[in-house]
Amino acid sequence: xxTLTQAxxxxxxxxxxxxxxxGRKAVVIGAALGTLPDLDVFLxxxxxxxxxxxxxxxxxxxxxxxxxxxxxxLLAWRFAPARDITLRRWWAFFVLALxxxxxxxxxTTYGTQIWWPLDVRPSAWPVVFIIDPLYxxxxxxxxxIALITGNGFRAxxxxxxxxxxxxxxxxxxxxxxxxxxxxxxxxxxxxxxxxLVQPTPFNTLLWRVTIIDGDDHHETLIGxxxxxxxxxxxxxxxxxxxxxAALELEKGERLHWFAxxxxxxxxxxxxxxxxxxxxxxxxxxxxxxxxxxxxATREGETWQALAPTEMITPxxxxxxxxxxxxxxxxxxxxxxxxxxxxVTDRWVAEVPEAC
Numbered sequence: 001x002x003t004l005t006q007a008x009x010x011x012x013x014x015x016x017x018x019x020x021x022x023g024r025k026a027v028v029i030g031a032a033l034g035t036l037p038d039l040d041v042f043l044x045x046x047x048x049x050x051x052x053x054x055x056x057x058x059x060x061x062x063x064x065x066x067x068x069x070x071x072x073x074l075l076a077w078r079f080a081p082a083r084d085i086t087l088r089r090w091w092a093f094f095v096l097a098l099x100x101x102x103x104x105x106x107x108t109t110y111g112t113q114i115w116w117p118l119d120v121r122p123s124a125w126p127v128v129f130i131i132d133p134l135y136x137x138x139x140x141x142x143x144x145i146a147l148i149t150g151n152g153f154r155a156x157x158x159x160x161x162x163x164x165x166x167x168x169x170x171x172x173x174x175x176x177x178x179x180x181x182x183x184x185x186x187x188x189x190x191x192x193x194x195x196l197v198q199p200t201p202f203n204t205l206l207w208r209v210t211i212i213d214g215d216d217h218h219e220t221l222i223g224x225x226x227x228x229x230x231x232x233x234x235x236x237x238x239x240x241x242x243x244x245a246a247l248e249l250e251k252g253e254r255l256h257w258f259a260x261x262x263x264x265x266x267x268x269x270x271x272x273x274x275x276x277x278x279x280x281x282x283x284x285x286x287x288x289x290x291x292x293x294x295x296a297t298r299e300g301e302t303w304q305a306l307a308p309t310e311m312i313t314p315x316x317x318x319x320x321x322x323x324x325x326x327x328x329x330x331x332x333x334x335x336x337x338x339x340x341x342x343v344t345d346r347w348v349a350e351v352p353e354a355c
Contacts, residue, residue, distance in 0.1 A: 001104050002131050003035055008139035009104060010034015010097045012163070015146050015156030017093045021085055023152040026093070027143050033097035037065065047308035048293050049251040053258040060102035061116035069095030107167065109198050109282050121257060126198040127170040130283075133202060138162035170204040177207045177222050184220070184231055185211070194261050196282060201323075206330040208285060212261040215240040216349050219286055219339055221329060229333040234340050235350035236286060239265035245296075246278055249305045252295050255280075264289075264347075267298075268312075274298040277312060287342025288322065290314055 001009075014030020022029075040059040045051050058064055073090040080090075105112040111124025128135055142159020146152045178197055185191045194212040205225060211218040217238045220231040242265035246252035255278055256263065264279040279292040292312040296303040322342060328335040338355035340348050 001108060003038055005136045006038060006101050007031040007035045008136055008143060009100055011143040012139045012156040012160040013097045013100055014093060015143065015152045016160050017096060018089065019146065019152030019156055021082060023150050024147055026152045027146050027156060030097045033094065034101055036098065037101045048311035049255050049309045052291065053254055056105060056112045056122065058116050060105060060112045060114060062099055062102065062114045065098040066095055069098045127167065127174050128204065129199050129201050131202060135163050135166050173204050173224055176224060180222055181209055184233065196262060200326060203330055210262060210281060217281065221337060223330060223333060225331060226333040232338065232352050232354045234338060234352060234355065236343065236347050237349045242276060245303050246276060249295055251305065251309045252278065255293060270294065276303055286339040
């Protein structure tokens, strides 16, 4: 999630645990703890693929953060002026303010390496977009009241409860969407295909579904308010014929570890040379992907790995027209929104009649 949300979450947790005893201080310290794991954004590994795949790594590890929280609790219990606060309460204050950060990140698309240093893929079960005002607003109101009134417990606790209730709603909403998706996948013989179900920007009413099917990937939008309106499934090429070449590269393999099968491959002309480019299709939507990486250049019949790899500025960003169509689609199932409208023809494999 965004930094403001993480700070607000840490502040609310701090107030809920020690707000009665520390007042505003619990909120302020909690906010600082809530942002601490994201300081890894200032680490530069000198390589575009490493920068993105190492982010949310050791600083988001439950093992590391629990250890750090325990150390801080012991120090506070030993040296803080508030001698009446027990070690258990200090431990809950520091550890919860720290570990709720990566646990919230797990509920977004990119996920988090919460089990670092274990060699497992980032954990992700997306139920909220990386910025969701309906989740953040109750937290901000709660901590704002606490800072104004000096009562560090009541308002942050209520804000935290409302935000948790919203997450529960999002989880139920995802279950409904997956239930509606099941017959669509069965009809196309894709019930066992890798799929990613995630909310569209800033809401949990309209969900984007990405399905990987060999050389292609399918996209559809399903809304809670769709009723009996069948989803429109669009099919796009993902350049799978280039995948073996990418996986032979160290950074290509690393990117695949990070993004799983949700990668599109292509050859682009850059500086007069053929360049192998991988695009993460998870964040954004067709026509507006945010993250592409130059992995190698062609030398004769072989690919030579770039050292370092480079991040490529997106060709296009979501414009007001596309965002307007997306907003209209949230409340109106009949509103036409075909993502293939924003994609060059070379990537479109199948356009349904509804488009």
